[in-house]
Structure formats: C-alpha cells, structure tokens
Amino acid sequence: MQNRIPLEEGLYYHIYNHANGQDDFFKDKNDYQIFLNRYVKYIVPICNTFAYCLMPNHFHFFVQIKPENELIKTLKTNQETNTVDSKTISYRLAHCFNSYTQSFNKKYHRIGNLFKSTFKRKPVKTEKYFVKLVHYIHLNPVTDGFVERIEHWEHSSYNSFFSNSDKFISKATVIEYFGDIENFKFVHLRPFNL
Incomplete structure (x- = not known):
C-alpha cells in the first residue's frame, strides 16, 4: 500500500481521481450536479476551492484546507489535544466520493468501486504552480478533445469567474494570483505548457 501525503490544515492541494476501468462516473448532466452538491x-x-473540472471519467479540484480554527467547527477533534487529525480531513473527502458512488450505483443498478482507487493528492507549494494548476484544470476538456474552447465546457469552474455561479469558488484569491481578470482570460486562451 502506498504512503499517502497527509492533508494538513492551511496547505494547498491538487485533488484528483479517475473512474475504475473503462467506466464513466458522470453519464448525464444530473450526475455532474449531484456530485457537485x-x-x-x-x-x-x-x-x-480555487478551481475544478469534472470530466466523464475523472475529476480535478484545487483546494486549500481551511485553518484549524475553522475545521474544528465541522470535524471531530482529538479529545486530548483538541486538534484535528489529518486522517479526519482525508476521511471527509473520501466520504464525499463514497456517498456519490452509492447514489450512482443505485441510479444505474451497478455494484462495486466507481473510482480507480483512493483519491490522489499533490501539494501545491509555489505561486507559479498555483497559476499553472488553475490553467491546467480548466483546459482539461480542450486537451482531452471534448470541446474546442475552454468556455464551452460547463462542468468546470472557468465560467464562474465571469458570473455569479459556483459561489463556493474563491474567485478573488485566484484573480489575485493572475493579476487581474484580463490576465486570467489571457492565460486561459493560451495552450498549456510546463
């Protein structure tokens, strides 16, 4: 079993996963909305949350775990230390994905794992990576050939930067990293490169 990077309060992560085998875990528009709910x-x-993209067979989220004083309001704490265990944070994410799996399996009369494995996570440690990751996540549907233009994919956070949708996206923080909304748009019109 692989050692997984713990999810720690205040830190930034790219969270992602892929469907099991050749399955898709979004088959219609309602599935995307159920997952987001x-x-x-x-x-x-x-x-x-800074960015997300839901694709038929995989997803990407770019998040920052909230500070401990906010986590304590939602998560169970260690009774002795009154702190939140990083395993509790991971469990909360896993519970979200497992809950979706159960509803998906019920809807489509299937059994078994929907996701390939436990969700993956990569730390985001630099400003440059922050900007590149937002761009990478939003460009996924174009890269994978689902749409020709980034704004045509309705299951990502990209369009929410130009509207009032997806109110849970930390838009002001993202725009600050890009400099302004015009540069945000300019970067997203360019091909992704490392």
Missing part, C-alpha cells in the same frame, strides 16, 4: 455539502466546509 455532495462536494458543497462535505468538502466546501473544510476547503477553499
């Missing part, structure tokens, strides 16, 4: 219920209380 679960995300808002379970994850928004413990994370600031």
Whole structure:
C-alpha cells in the first residue's frame, strides 16, 4: 500500500481521481450536479476551492484546507489535544466520493468501486504552480478533445469567474494570483505548457 501525503490544515492541494476501468462516473448532466452538491455539502466546509473540472471519467479540484480554527467547527477533534487529525480531513473527502458512488450505483443498478482507487493528492507549494494548476484544470476538456474552447465546457469552474455561479469558488484569491481578470482570460486562451 502506498504512503499517502497527509492533508494538513492551511496547505494547498491538487485533488484528483479517475473512474475504475473503462467506466464513466458522470453519464448525464444530473450526475455532474449531484456530485457537485455532495462536494458543497462535505468538502466546501473544510476547503477553499480555487478551481475544478469534472470530466466523464475523472475529476480535478484545487483546494486549500481551511485553518484549524475553522475545521474544528465541522470535524471531530482529538479529545486530548483538541486538534484535528489529518486522517479526519482525508476521511471527509473520501466520504464525499463514497456517498456519490452509492447514489450512482443505485441510479444505474451497478455494484462495486466507481473510482480507480483512493483519491490522489499533490501539494501545491509555489505561486507559479498555483497559476499553472488553475490553467491546467480548466483546459482539461480542450486537451482531452471534448470541446474546442475552454468556455464551452460547463462542468468546470472557468465560467464562474465571469458570473455569479459556483459561489463556493474563491474567485478573488485566484484573480489575485493572475493579476487581474484580463490576465486570467489571457492565460486561459493560451495552450498549456510546463
């Protein structure tokens, strides 16, 4: 079993996963909305969200775990130290994904794992990576050939930067990293490169 990076309060992470085998875990528009509703219920209380993209067979989220004083309001704490255990944070995310799996399996009369494995996580440690990750996540549907233009994919946070939708996105923080909304748009019109 691989050692997983713990999710720690205040830190930034790229959270992602892929469907099991050749399955898709979003088959219609309602599935995307059900997944986002679960995300808002379970994850928004413990994370600031900077970007997301839901694809038919995988997803990406860019989050920051909230500070401990906010986590304590939502998560169980260690009785002796009155602190939140990082395993509790991971469990909350896993619970969100498991809850979606159960509803998906019920809806489509299937059994078994929906996701390939436990969700993956990569720390985001630099400003440059912050900007590149937001761009990468939003560009995913274009890169994978689902749409020709980034704004045509309705299951990402990109369009919410130009509207009042997805109120859980920390738009002001993201725009600050890009400099302004015009530069945000300019960067997203360019091809992604490392």
